[in-house]
Amino acid sequence: MARVRLIDVAELAGVSMKTVSNVVHDYPHVAPALRSRVQSAIDQLGYRPNLTARRLATGRTGMVALAIPEIDHPYFSELSRHIAEEATRRGYRVLIEQTLSDPTAERAVLGDREAGLVDGVIFHPVQMETLDIAKLDAGTPLVLLGEAAMPVMTDHVMIDNVQAALDATRHLLSSGRRRIAFLAVTADDITGSTSQRLLGYQQGLLEAGVRLDPALVLEATEFTAEAGVRAVTEAIVRGVEFDGVMCRDDRFAIGALKALQAAARSVPADVAVVGWDNTALASYTSPTLTSVSPDKAAIVVAAFDLLEERIAGYRGVGRHVVVGHSLVVRESAPGH
Amino acid sequence: MARVRLIDVAELAGVSMKTVSNVVHDYPHVAPALRSRVQSAIDQLGYRPNLTARRLATGRTGMVALAIPEIDHPYFSELSRHIAEEATRRGYRVLIEQTLSDPTAERAVLGDREAGLVDGVIFHPVQMETLDIAKLDAGTPLVLLGEAAMPVMTDHVMIDNVQAALDATRHLLSSGRRRIAFLAVTADDITGSTSQRLLGYQQGLLEAGVRLDPALVLEATEFTAEAGVRAVTEAIVRGVEFDGVMCRDDRFAIGALKALQAAARSVPADVAVVGWDNTALASYTSPTLTSVSPDKAAIVVAAFDLLEERIAGYRGVGRHVVVGHSLVVRESAPGH
DNA sequence: CTTCCAATGTACAGCGCTAGAAACTTTCCT
DNA sequence: AGGAAAGTTTCTAGCGCTGTACATTGGAAG
Numbered sequence: 001m002a003r004v005r006l007i008d009v010a011e012l013a014g015v016s017m018k019t020v021s022n023v024v025h026d027y028p029h030v031a032p033a034l035r036s037r038v039q040s041a042i043d044q045l046g047y048r049p050n051l052t053a054r055r056l057a058t059g060r061t062g063m064v065a066l067a068i069p070e071i072d073h074p075y076f077s078e079l080s081r082h083i084a085e086e087a088t089r090r091g092y093r094v095l096i097e098q099t100l101s102d103p104t105a106e107r108a109v110l111g112d113r114e115a116g117l118v119d120g121v122i123f124h125p126v127q128m129e130t131l132d133i134a135k136l137d138a139g140t141p142l143v144l145l146g147e148a149a150m151p152v153m154t155d156h157v158m159i160d161n162v163q164a165a166l167d168a169t170r171h172l173l174s175s176g177r178r179r180i181a182f183l184a185v186t187a188d189d190i191t192g193s194t195s196q197r198l199l200g201y202q203q204g205l206l207e208a209g210v211r212l213d214p215a216l217v218l219e220a221t222e223f224t225a226e227a228g229v230r231a232v233t234e235a236i237v238r239g240v241e242f243d244g245v246m247c248r249d250d251r252f253a254i255g256a257l258k259a260l261q262a263a264a265r266s267v268p269a270d271v272a273v274v275g276w277d278n279t280a281l282a283s284y285t286s287p288t289l290t291s292v293s294p295d296k297a298a299i300v301v302a303a304f305d306l307l308e309e310r311i312a313g314y315r316g317v318g319r320h321v322v323v324g325h326s327l328v329v330r331e332s333a334p335g336h
Numbered sequence: 337m338a339r340v341r342l343i344d345v346a347e348l349a350g351v352s353m354k355t356v357s358n359v360v361h362d363y364p365h366v367a368p369a370l371r372s373r374v375q376s377a378i379d380q381l382g383y384r385p386n387l388t389a390r391r392l393a394t395g396r397t398g399m400v401a402l403a404i405p406e407i408d409h410p411y412f413s414e415l416s417r418h419i420a421e422e423a424t425r426r427g428y429r430v431l432i433e434q435t436l437s438d439p440t441a442e443r444a445v446l447g448d449r450e451a452g453l454v455d456g457v458i459f460h461p462v463q464m465e466t467l468d469i470a471k472l473d474a475g476t477p478l479v480l481l482g483e484a485a486m487p488v489m490t491d492h493v494m495i496d497n498v499q500a501a502l503d504a505t506r507h508l509l510s511s512g513r514r515r516i517a518f519l520a521v522t523a524d525d526i527t528g529s530t531s532q533r534l535l536g537y538q539q540g541l542l543e544a545g546v547r548l549d550p551a552l553v554l555e556a557t558e559f560t561a562e563a564g565v566r567a568v569t570e571a572i573v574r575g576v577e578f579d580g581v582m583c584r585d586d587r588f589a590i591g592a593l594k595a596l597q598a599a600a601r602s603v604p605a606d607v608a609v610v611g612w613d614n615t616a617l618a619s620y621t622s623p624t625l626t627s628v629s630p631d632k633a634a635i636v637v638a639a640f641d642l643l644e645e646r647i648a649g650y651r652g653v654g655r656h657v658v659v660g661h662s663l664v665v666r667e668s669a670p671g672h
Numbered sequence: 673c674t675t676c677c678a679a680t681g682t683a684c685a686g687c688g689c690t691a692g693a694a695a696c697t698t699t700c701c702t
Numbered sequence: 703a704g705g706a707a708a709g710t711t712t713c714t715a716g717c718g719c720t721g722t723a724c725a726t727t728g729g730a731a732g
Contacts (some may be wrong), residue, residue: 006689006690015711016713018690018691018711022710029708031709052452052687053392053688053689055717057717058717072416074408098424115384254620286622341719353720361720370680387719389717390719391719392717393718
């Protein structure tokens with residue numbers, strides 16, 4: 001069966017296309033009798049407006065692209081859920097663009113790929129830097145997430161990573177920990193998130209009068225739980241002593257828990273562990289994980305607010321919105 | 337700046353729109369000199385084809401919708417990743433449709449929502465039943481995932497749940513377990529997955545000559561780790577004895593591990609635990625989780641194969657493809 | 673020196689819908 | 703009753719691109 005078009009309905013109902021369109025759009029000035037006649041023609045034919053055609057005519061697509069490195073990373077999948085729900089609430093659909101942290105894919109997000117396809121893009125870059133983005137930004141409304149890049153003209157939503165790391169470090173210090181490891185820095189991490197978290201960690205130690213020990217800043221090969229296990233295990237083998245671990249994300253924290261368990265160190269009695277992102281994983285572990293919790297719902301709302309202003313025509317300089325965070329205290333690093 | 341259109345490029349290059357279009361599409365019969373002249377006009381103007389317009393003209397959207405209950409459920413987020421990668425490989429983009437297991441949202445997926453928007457839909461229903469889907473299917477190519485529904489005319493990809501549950505049960509039996517609990521049935525579960533897994537479990541016990549004990553089929557209020565904790569804890573409190581737990585998904589298995597740990601039962605020494613889905617969670621727990629592993633990559637490939645045949649015009653009866661599964665053995669239920 | 677054909681380029685009619693202007697009706701007021 | 707205002711419906715020009723039908727050209731073949 002061929003698709004039913006507006007004009008088919010119009011012919012059946014004996015009216016013009018515009019009148020059918022008015023009925024479809026609930027335009028107020030349609031006589032009740034006509035309205036019901038048109039409506040029954042719509043029902044009879046099973047008419048569904050062709051959204052692509054509507055888009056071409058209106059110029060609005062009703063879609064936003066969400067470009068993230070990995071859809072199955074717990075943080076991003078939870079963020080995606082918020083995005084999907086907020087998008088539905090605001091009448092958008094979500095196109096997923098998985099970059100896998102690949103520079104080419106990231107560039108493509110901003111380049112030709114979204115031409116006329118979406119009304120806006122929410123993008124969490126990993127590899128692209130500020131200048132790259134500024135150069136490629138093609139005019140499609142864009143909101144950046146995370147800390148990797150912040151071009152002057154582009155809107156941006158983030159949490160205060162330094163402050164959050166400071167909060168977490170103070171929490172560990174306040175429970176009496178003094179030898180706190182940082183898990184972990186990686187060689188190719190240019191995102192800036194890690195260095196900000198490291199900064200907050202160092203700041204916390206300094207303000208408590210604790211000497212910084214480079215041996216406590218662990219190195220990992222990649223962002224996985226397994227790499228976290230290896231980093232902590234090696235530190236233990238090397239004889240590094242520590243009574244707390246501040247992790248840059250929950251998966252590292254899970255690695256830390258595993259490594260400590262394997263080394264027969266008790267958590268939190270011997271070593272306290274703090275994660276980051278407060279993903280569902282944090283409540284799945286035993287002991288459950290104390291974790292820095294970025295306000296994901298607020299991130300998403302702020303991102304959509306900025307995006308919709310851009311879509312509505314705002315052309316000014318980039319706004320940089322900092323949303324809240326908290327520390328969710330669980331078993332791995334209880335209060336003192 | 338207004339968008340650059342095909343006709344703008346054509347005017348600058350002094351050729352027809354169609355010639356520009358031919359250059360854009362790498363149509364072979366364009367003279368090299370002309371081609372480079374057009375190309376430089378494209379570059380000079382920064383022309384990007386408007387995909388919406390192309391869609392309207394060609395009738396193909398290059399998009400598929402993925403309709404799943406929860407994007408942040410580990411199984412679905414891992415599945416989504418496979419979908420996103422396979423879609424990229426085949427030249428599609430993915431529109432995410434989160435149903436939250438809501439019947440209205442599920443109905444909307446098949447009804448008006450995707451009209452002309454996507455070339456096909458990959459849908460994992462939870463609430464909709466066979467007849468519902470058959471009634472609403474509007475002609476957009478559709479592939480169903482999971483066990484909830486299988487209308488005669490609709491393509492469908494699944495694993496052999498009964499066999500997989502049988503495999504898992506045999507594994508537990510072969511390591512000497514005889515009192516194996518099933519975690520869990522829920523009141524409102526109409527998906528059929530659970531009952532098939534339960535069937536395989538029972539079949540495994542019967543063929544080993546183990547008497548079925550209804551007390552071992554636990555009940556949970558919902559599909560969460562917490563509900564799993566409660567179900568297992570209550571069983572222990574009721575004095576139900578068991579030395580194995582066969583879980584319908586990994587999150588229940590995590591609940592089981594937590595409940596057993598709280599009750600000072602050792603895993604796997606006292607109780608062996610098998611999960612289902614083999615999500616990343618299975619390697620995050622301690623002990624790590626033995627888990628039934630549906631071949632997610634194969635599911636996705638099969639789904640796209642079927643979908644593309646439908647897109648290409650196949651109109652026959654539904655094909656029902658069963659893809660492989662395996663049991664990934666880890667610490668929670670080691671081999672004998 | 674025609675004839676034919678392949679290679680190359682152009683013209684233009686849609687794809688299905690929207691939205692503003694124009695046309696026609698009815699209602700209301702004086 | 704006359705006319706303006708308000709309400710209702712039609713007409714139609716696009717939105718930007720594609721694909722078909724057709725025009726043109728330069729050789730190769732007969």
